[in-house]
Amino acid sequence: MVYFTKELPEPGQKDAEARLAELAENYTKLVMEYAELNGPYTKALEAEYQLAFGHKETRIFELKLAIQRMRREFSIRQAAASHGVILDDDEVEEQLAEEFQQFREQVEQLHSKLRQAQDFLGGKKLTVAEVKEIKRIFRELAKRLHPDLNADLPPIAEELWRRAMDAYKANDLQELRLVEDMAEEILAGQRASTKTMDPLEVLQQRIVKLEGKIADLKERIAAIQTQFPFTEKELLANPEAVSERRRLLDQQIGDLLARLEEVTAMVQKLRRSRGGQGNG
Secondary structure, eight states: OOOOSSOOOOTTHHHHHHHHHHHHHHHHHHHHHHHHHTTHHHHHHHHHHIIIIIHHHHHHHHHHHHHHHHHHHHHHHHHHHHTTOOOOHHHHHHHHHHHTHHHHHHHHHHHHHHHHHHHHHHSOOOOHHHHHHHHHHHHHHHHHHOTTTOSSOOHHHHHHHHHHHHHHHTTOHHHHHHHHHHHHHHTGGGGGGGOSOOOHHHHHHHHHHHHHHHHHHHHHHHHHTTSTTGGGHHHHTOHHHHHHHHHHHHHHHHHHHHHHHHHHHHHHHHHHSTTTOOOO
16 A cells, blocks of 8 residues: 655646746746846947937927027027117027027936947946846846745845845946845745745636736737837848938938028028127
């Protein structure tokens, strides 16, 4: 006679456990993809776009701003001239500076993006081995720390997971190594408490819940990929298309310079008139 020392799994429990393990692996991969789309991959794509078009697009914005400012000055001086009012040039400049302050801030933001792209591209490049290690560590930490895959983790695990996410987005290998070491110590006792198998009903509930989270994460990833800079990925991969876009931007810059010259001449004419002649 054979005596069993432990309870056998229920029928279907083994399949449920295998299915849950498969879902956990898929979810881990999606978590990595989502983190990458919100981190290094996005930064690299944005930097590539800025390198290709950022300077020209910033120049276009500045020219459009200059034209708007000149047109505004023209309307101010034209109104003054029609009423025989002599304007103070300093007051005109002060008014224009105040009205266009928001636009100047936008210009500074564009220049800031260019600097960030240059800093990113000029930063320390990771080796192939380092990139592989970053992905390996993050994959393992996702399996062990992600709240959707692990129940009843100690509160500090949530903080470790946030640190792992931030480190992965920043390509910070040293921080990931540190988090890995901390997770190993903190979760060492967790293994002993996870030896008992969940009943089939609990496994099925976990499967349904994880399937829903996978579907939700896929939707979020798909939504990100429809936004900038991912909408420019195909363009950036085509050197001929990049050259054509740059040519069109140069053409637009030329047109704007011509328009700016025209409106500047109109303003200068008003400045020389009685209504535009400053007394300051």
